Amino acid sequence: MKSLKKQRRIQVIAVAAVALVLSTVLIGYAMRDGINFFRAPSxxxxxxxxxxxxxxxGGLVEEGSIVRGQGETIRFxxxxxxxVVPVTYTGVLPDLFEENQGMVGTGRYINGVFEAHEILAKHDETYMPAEVVDALKEQGVYKPTDS
Incomplete structure (x- = not known):
């Protein structure tokens, strides 16, 4: 009787271990294309x-580097x-994209040029819409941050 309980426990543990390994492999396989490592130009x-x-x-868009080509192709x-890493992007850039501003791009580095298929513009944590600044100025509450 005791060996039957022991045998059942071993079977349950073995099945649980196989299920854990299988689920880990399946999760890793599903995420293989969704994992994008972040790198700085250096x-x-x-x-x-x-x-x-x-x-x-990720980094800052270098001043004076934005060149709009034919169609929707942009180089910067x-x-x-x-x-400094040259970047090409075909598409519509985000509204906040400009020189000396942060950006993050997803793509591939081919022949010394980063070919982006997605561009995200970043701004600092002190960003505030112009309408909010105007409203605060009217109330006399606005305090500009030192940049």
Whole structure:
């Protein structure tokens, strides 16, 4: 009788272990395309990724680097202060995208150029819509932050 209980416990533990391993493998397989590593321009130039690897680049849009081509193709450079990476993007840029502003792009690094298929514009935590600033100024409450 005792060996039957022991045998059942071992079977339950074995089935649970197999289920855990199988679920971990399935989760990893499902996430393989959804994982995008973030890299700064300095990291990209130090260790260039494979052309097939999709990753995110982040930094500031370099001043004077935005060149609008034919159609919707835009070329610009991204810097982190230590390195500069040229970027091409075909599409409509976000409204907050401009020189000396932060951006994050998703794409591939091919032949020394980051070819983005998605661009996100970033702004700092002190951003406030103009309408809110005007309303606060009218109330005499607005206190500008030192930039």
């Amino acid at each position: 990291q990209i130039l130090a260790e260039p990724p494979e052309p097939t690897e999709v990753f995110r680049i 450079s991204v810097t982190d202060g230590g390195a």
